[in-house]
Amino acid sequence: MSYRIYSSYLRLHNLAQRLSIVNIDVDNWSNVIIILDYMHDINPAQLVLTDDSLGTVVAKLNRERSIAVDTESNSLHAYKEKVCLIQFSTREEDFIVDPIAVGNLDILRSVFANQSIEKVFHAAEYDLIGLWRDFGWKVNGLFDTMVAARTLGWEKVGLAAILSKHYSVPINKKFQRADWAARPLNDDQLSYAQLDTHYLLKLRDYLEMNIRKHRQWPEVYEEFERISEASVRKSRNQSSSRTHNDFWKITGARKLSGKNSAVLRELHKYREQIAAMRDVPTFRIIGNSILLDIAKRCPRNVNELSDIKGMTPGQVRRYHKGVLKAIRRGLLAKYPARPKGRRIDPLISLRYESLREWRKVCARKRGVASDVIISRGVLWNLAEQNPGNQKELSLIQDLGPWRRENYGKEILRVLCNIVE
Incomplete structure (x- = not known):
C-alpha cells in the first residue's frame, strides 16, 4: 500500500x-x-456532445430498470434560466449530456416518460420543473432520494451531507453557483456533475431497504407521484408568470405612494429590458431594495443617484441614463392600480391553523418534518374546501389514497370540531 x-x-x-x-x-x-x-x-463520465452518441446512450438507458438523473442550470447567470447539463448514471456507467451541443434531445422524451424505467433524483422538484419548462418532458417512475430520507426521519438530507456520511465522498460546493452554460466545461466541473448521480443508485437501494423495512413504501411512492404531477403544474405557472405588474412583488412596494409606485413601475420595466437584453438575472442589474429606494427618493441627476445606498460606481456609470429617464416617465405617468389584497375568510385561517397544529403533533410522534405528513399546499386546500366526508376528501388535489386512508379520519375530526 x-x-x-x-x-x-x-x-x-x-x-x-x-x-x-x-x-x-x-x-x-x-x-x-x-x-x-x-x-x-469512479471512471470518468462519458461526455455526450452529438446526436449519434446520445442515441447510443439512450439505447443503454432503455435497458435499465433504474437510472440516476440530475441537471445543472444557470439560474444565477441568465435572465431566463435553462437546463445546461443532464447527467445520467446506470450501475456501470456515468453519462453527461450537453443540451447546448446536442441537436436532437427529444429522443430522451421516451426515457423520462417510461414508467418501467425508474428515474432516481435527489430533491427532484427543481430538476423536474426545468425539464418540463425547457423540453416539455414529464418524468414518470420517479424515486426521490431526499423525499425517502426525510420520510425515514433523517435530519441532514442534502446530497453532500449524505454522500459524506455514507460513502466518505467529499463534495466541492464551489460549483453550485457556476455558470453551467459557459463553454468549455473544465474537468473539475465535469467531476462535480458526475458525482451528483454516481452514488444515487446505491443510495436508492439503501433507502428502499429501510423504507420497506418500516413499511413506508406506499407513503413514499405516493409522494413521488405527487411531486411528479405538481412539478408540471408549477412549471406551467412559472412559464407565464412575468408581467408588468411584478413590481408589486418587491418587498415594500405596496407601502409607496401613488407617485412613487408609478416610478417603481417604470424602473422595474427598465430593469427587465436591460436584464433581458444582456441575458443576466435582474438582481445583477440593480437589486430590489436599491430599486425601491430609488423610487422613494426619485433622484434628479447622477450625483443624487450616486448617493443612493448600494448603488456602485459601475452601476451608476452603466445605468444612470436609463434610470433617470425611467424616473421622469414615472413622475408623468398615471398611478398604477393597486392590486386588491386577497381577503382570507377567518374560518379558513382557523381551519388551516387547526390542521397545522394536528400535523405538528403527528410529525413529532413520528420524528419527521411536518410536511412529510402532508404538504403545506394540501393542508391549505383542505382548509379552503372543508371536506365533510371521505368522498369529499377524495376530491382534494394531491391528497393521495394512502394519506386519505391513514389520516383521513383525523383530518375530518379536526375540521368537524371547528365551530362555524
Whole structure:
C-alpha cells in the first residue's frame, strides 16, 4: 500500500485540491485511503456532445430498470434560466449530456416518460420543473432520494451531507453557483456533475431497504407521484408568470405612494429590458431594495443617484441614463392600480391553523418534518374546501389514497370540531 500511495502522491495531491481537501498529508492515512477508494471507484463520465452518441446512450438507458438523473442550470447567470447539463448514471456507467451541443434531445422524451424505467433524483422538484419548462418532458417512475430520507426521519438530507456520511465522498460546493452554460466545461466541473448521480443508485437501494423495512413504501411512492404531477403544474405557472405588474412583488412596494409606485413601475420595466437584453438575472442589474429606494427618493441627476445606498460606481456609470429617464416617465405617468389584497375568510385561517397544529403533533410522534405528513399546499386546500366526508376528501388535489386512508379520519375530526 505504501508504494501505491507514494508513487501516486502528485496525483493524489492534485485530486485533493480539486476536492477541497487542502491540507492532505501522506501521513494522514484515512484521507489518503478515502481518495484512493474514490479514484478506484469512479471512471470518468462519458461526455455526450452529438446526436449519434446520445442515441447510443439512450439505447443503454432503455435497458435499465433504474437510472440516476440530475441537471445543472444557470439560474444565477441568465435572465431566463435553462437546463445546461443532464447527467445520467446506470450501475456501470456515468453519462453527461450537453443540451447546448446536442441537436436532437427529444429522443430522451421516451426515457423520462417510461414508467418501467425508474428515474432516481435527489430533491427532484427543481430538476423536474426545468425539464418540463425547457423540453416539455414529464418524468414518470420517479424515486426521490431526499423525499425517502426525510420520510425515514433523517435530519441532514442534502446530497453532500449524505454522500459524506455514507460513502466518505467529499463534495466541492464551489460549483453550485457556476455558470453551467459557459463553454468549455473544465474537468473539475465535469467531476462535480458526475458525482451528483454516481452514488444515487446505491443510495436508492439503501433507502428502499429501510423504507420497506418500516413499511413506508406506499407513503413514499405516493409522494413521488405527487411531486411528479405538481412539478408540471408549477412549471406551467412559472412559464407565464412575468408581467408588468411584478413590481408589486418587491418587498415594500405596496407601502409607496401613488407617485412613487408609478416610478417603481417604470424602473422595474427598465430593469427587465436591460436584464433581458444582456441575458443576466435582474438582481445583477440593480437589486430590489436599491430599486425601491430609488423610487422613494426619485433622484434628479447622477450625483443624487450616486448617493443612493448600494448603488456602485459601475452601476451608476452603466445605468444612470436609463434610470433617470425611467424616473421622469414615472413622475408623468398615471398611478398604477393597486392590486386588491386577497381577503382570507377567518374560518379558513382557523381551519388551516387547526390542521397545522394536528400535523405538528403527528410529525413529532413520528420524528419527521411536518410536511412529510402532508404538504403545506394540501393542508391549505383542505382548509379552503372543508371536506365533510371521505368522498369529499377524495376530491382534494394531491391528497393521495394512502394519506386519505391513514389520516383521513383525523383530518375530518379536526375540521368537524371547528365551530362555524
